[in-house]
Amino acid sequence: MIKNVEIRQALPSDAPAIEALYPEAFPDEDLVPLVRDLEGSAAISFVGVADNGLVAHAAFTPCSLTERTDKVALLGPVAVAPGRQRQGLGSALLRAGLRHLQDAGTDSVYVLGNPGYYGLLGFKRDDDVMPPFPLLEGLRGAWQSLSLSEHKTQLRGQLTVPQAWRRPALWTP
Numbered sequence: 306m307i308k309n310v311e312i313r314q315a316l317p318s319d320a321p322a323i324e325a326l327y328p329e330a331f332p333d334e335d336l337v338p339l340v341r342d343l344e345g346s347a348a349i350s351f352v353g354v355a356d357n358g359l360v361a362h363a364a365f366t367p368c369s370l371t372e373r374t375d376k377v378a379l380l381g382p383v384a385v386a387p388g389r390q391r392q393g394l395g396s397a398l399l400r401a402g403l404r405h406l407q408d409a410g411t412d413s414v415y416v417l418g419n420p421g422y423y424g425l426l427g428f429k430r431d432d433d434v435m436p437p438f439p440l441l442e443g444l445r446g447a448w449q450s451l452s453l454s455e456h457k458t459q460l461r462g463q464l465t466v467p468q469a470w471r472r473p474a475l476w477t478p
């Protein structure tokens with residue numbers, strides 16, 4: 306539990322604060338176009354809100370696997386306000402989101418990110434499901450998945466992503 310921060314699903318009225326958070330958390334990368342595209346999509350977002358405003362955001366986008374009907378999602382982007390980082394907020398937000406997805410019957414969640422961070426939440430390198438765009442050799446270990454299903458079947462195939470995620474630059478940071 307994070308003191309004085311409410312974790313909840315994002316509302317349309319959170320959009321301006323979410324868009325203001327990303328340049329603060331990622332000064333060297335412009336993720337606002339992605340965040341805007343996700344606002345009008347089927348993505349589900351979670352936010353952390355403190356007394357002084359919105360301090361964390363994470364989005365999960367429903368996707369599909371080629372030739373399979375499993376319910377899968379792509380995690381990202383994730384941001385915590387600089388003054389609030391490394392206090393457990395990002396992890397609490399992601400756990401709340403993952404619980405929600407599991408309750409909704411999601412089988413597996415994919416992410417391209419730092420294994421040192423996502424590994425703490427149980428994500429593991431995935432060589433069986435291919436990302437939508439080829440990754441640079443050094444990034445292969447950053448492609449990870451977390452099974453939320455009781456059956457734990459190893460899924461295979463390629464992740465098909467909606468339009469918002471079809472910018473090659475998002476996959477070659």
Ligand SMILES: CC(C)(COP(=O)(O)OP(=O)(O)OC[C@H]1O[C@@H](n2cnc3c(N)ncnc32)[C@H](O)[C@@H]1OP(=O)(O)O)[C@@H](O)C(=O)NCCC(=O)NCCS
Binds near residue numbers: 385396419
């Ligand atoms: C990455 C981010 C979402 C993590 O959220 P957070 O609330 O700061 O992290 P938590 O407090 O939940 O987790 C803390 C633990 O995660 C790990 N961790 C946190 N940020 C990390 C990072 N950038 N790299 C590697 N490990 C990290 C550490 O083990 C840390 O524990 P420690 O502080 O005891 O060393 C947040 O720091 C952020 O928005 N950073 C700026 C953007 C960024 O670097 N994004 C990259 C995402 S892969």
